Amino acid sequence: KGNENDRPLQRRLEDPSIRTSNGWQLLHSLPGNDNCDGTLASTASCGVSPSSSCYLEGHQGARGGIWGDDTTGWLNMKVTEMECGYVALNLEIGGRKVRHRAANVRKLESERLLSNKLPDEFVFEYSVDNVVSTLDKPQFLERLEYPVPGMTLLTLVNDEASTTAKDVSIGVRVRGCSGVECQIGLTHVYWC
Numbered sequence: 001k002g003n004e005n006d007r008p009l010q011r012r013l014e015d016p017s018i019r020t021s022n023g024w025q026l027l028h029s030l031p032g033n034d035n036c037d038g039t040l041a042s043t044a045s046c047g048v049s050p051s052s053s054c055y056l057e058g059h060q061g062a063r064g065g066i067w068g069d070d071t072t073g074w075l076n077m078k079v080t081e082m083e084c085g086y087v088a089l090n091l092e093i094g095g096r097k098v099r100h101r102a103a104n105v106r107k108l109e110s111e112r113l114l115s116n117k118l119p120d121e122f123v124f125e126y127s128v129d130n131v132v133s134t135l136d137k138p139q140f141l142e143r144l145e146y147p148v149p150g151m152t153l154l155t156l157v158n159d160e161a162s163t164t165a166k167d168v169s170i171g172v173r174v175r176g177c178s179g180v181e182c183q184i185g186l187t188h189v190y191w192c
Contacts (some may be wrong), residue, residue, distance in 0.1 A: 023072030026064060027185070065092055065185035070178050076125075076171045077189060084192045085162025086154040087170060091144075092185035094118070101116070110146050119145035124184075126156050129169055157191075 013191055014068065037135055094117045115137075122137040135143060145153040168191075174184050 007028075009034075018075060022069040024066050024075045027067045032050050065187040067183055067185045068174065069183045070174050070176060072173070074171045074173045075186065076169065078169055079168045079189065079191045081165045082157070082168050083163070083165045084157070085157060085159030087151050087157040087168065087189070087191045089172070089186055090188035090190070091152050091154055092187060093152060094181045094183060110152070111141060111144070114144070115141055117181045119177045119181065122182060123174070123176040125171075125173050125175060127169070128157055128173035132171075 066075060093114055117139075118137055120137055122140065124135045124140045126133055126135075140154075143154055145155070147153055157168070170189070171185070172186065174182055176182075
C-alpha cells in the first residue's frame with residue numbers, strides 16, 4: 001500500500017510523558033454548564049438558556065470545540081475502555097470560516113480548499129500511548145475523510161484485531177505554521 005514515504009513518521013519519546021500545554025481553549029460552545037452529554041436524559045436541559053422560550057431550542061446545536069494552534073502544544077486525552085481498536089477525531093481545520101465554506105461542498109472541493117489554506121510547513125502530530133506519529137501536509141490531507149458535509153474525520157487507531165478493552169492515551173498538536181489557517185478545533189472523539 002503506497003511507498004515508505006507515504007507512511008507517517010513514528011517514534012517513541014525518550015521521556016514517556018507528552019506534556020499537556022496551556023493555550024487550548026474551549027470555543028463556540030454554550031456558556032456555563034449546558035449539561036449536553038448526548039444522552040436522552042440531557043434533552044430537557046441541553047442548550048437551554050434563561051432566554052429560551054422552547055426547551056428544545058438549540059437542542060445540542062452548539063458546535064463547540066477545543067481549539068489550538070502551533071503555539072498551544074499538546075492536547076492530551078484518555079480514551080477509556082477502547083474495545084474494538086478504533087479511535088477517530090472530528091476536526092475543524094483553519095478556523096470557523098474555512099469550515100463553513102467547506103461544509104456544503106463535495107469531498108474533492110473540501111480537499112482543495114484545505115490544501116490551498118494550509119501552508120506547506122504544516123505538520124500534524126498525534127500520539128497513541130506515547131508513540132508519536134507525524135503527518136506532513138500531504139499525508140494529513142490524504143488521511144482525512146469526509147463522511148458527511150461539515151465533518152472532517154481523522155482516524156488515529158484502526159486495529160480490527162483488538163478485542164480486549166483497554167484505556168489509551170491520545171495526544172494531538174500542530175507544528176510548523178501559525179495564523180488562523182493553522183487552527184485546529186477538536187469537536188468529537190469517537191472510539192469503540
